[in-house]
Amino acid sequence: MLAMTLRYSLLTMLFPTFVSATELRVLVLNGDSMPWAKLENHQLTAGLYFDLGHALAGQMGLQARFILLPRKRLVHALERGDADILCNYLPVWLPGAFDWSTSFIPNAELLISDKQAGKPASLNAFANVRIGTVLGYVYSELDQALGATFVRDDAPSMRNNLLKLAAGRVQHLVINQFELEYQQRQGRLTTPLHPYMVLRSFKGQCAVSRSGKITVKALNQAIAALQSHQVLQRIMGQYR
Known part of the structure; x- marks a missing residue:
């Protein structure tokens, strides 16, 4: 048994991918x-x-x-x-x-808005409007369209953002279509929403x-x- 263990250890040292x-x-x-x-x-x-x-x-x-x-x-x-x-x-x-x-x-990046809030008519109209985002994520469409007037309201995760939306702490946020449909299907997103704006499909x-x-x-x-x-x-x- 000791000999087998030593041989196994030697192989692992010489070929680190051997075991897995x-x-x-x-x-x-x-x-x-x-x-x-x-x-x-x-x-x-x-x-x-x-x-x-x-x-x-x-x-x-x-x-x-x-x-x-x-x-x-x-x-x-x-x-x-x-x-x-x-x-x-x-x-x-x-x-x-x-x-x-x-x-x-297949997915799409969406900009959604609480129906109780006024929804800006175009993407440019979101200048200087707080938008719920996820910390560390890149939002290239919003960066390009709004530049320095893109006001991020970062949260650690999308789950935190949805809680903020439900509590009225943010009125607009970016979410992917896959996740939006899942949350609505599970009954976890009950906030009435305006028709969403598609930032891009990908x-x-x-x-x-x-x-x-x-x-x-x-x-x-x-x-x-x-x-x-x-x-x-x-x-x-x-x-x-």
């Missing part, structure tokens, strides 16, 4: 909430990232392992090869030395570490296979 060669290490922001992530005891237990990670890993013959990190450590973890993929981002949101998968998670991608265990080509092949069998469509449909 069958894993797909999926990076997840530890501040995310449903529909993206359900966290229990510092573990990811449900949500779109949970289902998506298992589906992608299974298609590649791997097992998903989820790594939860704060926002400031995401880029570093990918660049170092401490994780393999991080999904549902765009290059403009997460610049760094890694590759990007095909675009495949499809989320996965950032792929250049020092990880898979290539962007292999991930794109897995995405295409899951799409052809309607697997990704069924996963996303559970949360919309």
Whole structure:
């Protein structure tokens, strides 16, 4: 037994990926909430990232392992090869030395307003109006349209922003369509709203570490296979 243990330790030292060669290490922001992530005891237990990670890993013959990190450590973890993929981002949101998968998670960035508040008639009319935003997120459309008159009211998460909206602490906020539909479907967003303003439509991608265990080509092949069998469509449909 001692000899086997020593041999195992030596292999681990010489080939650090030997033990987890069958894993797909999926990076997840530890501040995310449903529909993206359900966290229990510092573990990811449900949500779109949970289902998506298992589906992608299974298609590649791997097992998903989820790594939860704060926002400031995401880029570093990918660049170092401490994780393999991080999904549902765009290059403009997460610049760094890694590759990007095909675009495949349909979504839109929306500007919503409480119906009790007057809604500015155009995007330019939101100049110097407080808008609920999430700390650390980039809002390129609002930055370009409003410049220095874009007044952010940052919260740690979208969940906090929705609570602020319900309490009347903010009257306008930016939210993605995927999350808005989920919250309304769950009955968690009951605030009457004006018709929303679409800031932009997009499809989320996965950032792929250049020092990880898979290539962007292999991930794109897995995405295409899951799409052809309607697997990704069924996963996303559970949360919309």
